[in-house]
Amino acid sequence: MITMKDVIREGHPTLRIVAEKMTIPLNDEEKDLAKELLKFLKTSQDPELAEKYELRPGVGIAAPQVNVSKRMIAVHVPSDDPEATEPEFSTVLVNPKIISHSVQQTCLPEGEGCLSVDREIPGYVPRHKRIRIEYFDIEGNKQKKRLKDFPAIVVQHEIDHLNGVMFFDRIDPDNPLALPEGLEVLGSEEQ
Template sequence: MITMDNIIREGNPILRQVAEKVALPATEEEKNTLRDMLEFLKNSQDEALAKKYHLRAGIGLAAPQLAISKRMIAIYLDDSDGKHYEYMLFNPEIVSESVENIYLEGGEGCLSVDREVPGFVPRHARIKVKAFDPDGKPVKLRLKGYPAIAVQHEIDHLNGILFFDRINKDDPFKIPDHVAEHNEL
């Protein structure tokens, strides 16, 4: 079981590396790691388990956060309409994105960042992603809003980017052009 002790924190150089593509078909070890990543997210959102194992709640996790420099992400969240999103993806890639951007009013957080970093993180409002599921089958996703933000955050991890890299350094709460606020948490 993955716990907070397994998650590396900012300052670790692995978080700044571009992760390697996973050779498909994935190994059983890689598939198991992806399943464990999803299980962590589920556990972290379960109040009793989170308290018992001292887990911080998360909606997404990327393999580099576990010191595994491979292109693997897991997502587990519900949007404001109650729609459930649950993904285990190998080699996710954004293939198109909207001109319109959004941001979370309360900013973003990260399991690998133990401090609050105030500021707006602009993200594309809509994205199309192609990836592979644990069985090696191609996956195409069209995402908007909160799920799109989460997937972009995790794909950033695969490219050595942390969310605060996207915050305007001179004016963290400046709203850039083509940006609308997204109130979901």
């Protein structure tokens, strides 16, 4: 089982290199890694299990974060709807790429965090509000998906990891809490 001990932290060279494209279909070892990444996220979101295994809650993780420089990410975004029995978006994406995106940008009101970053880094992280992605699932099937708002932000954050980019690279170093014109803060009423 993947735990926080397996997650490399900022400063590790693997986090700054462009990950290798994966060959489809995945081999058994790669499929196991994919399942483990998703299992980590689900476990980390269960308060009792997270405490038991000392996991920080996460909604996304990229293979480079466990020191495997391959283009694979896992996301597990729970639904906002308290009645929902299924997560809003939960899957492993192999060789994901953004094929189109909105001009409109958005960001999280509290900034972003990362399992590989152990410190608070204040600042708005501009992301596309809507994206269309193409990726392969674990079984090697090509998938296309439209995402918006929080799931879109999560996927963009994880794809950045595949390209050696950390979320704080996108924060304005001179004025981290300045909202660029046209940037919508997710969940804010003033738009």
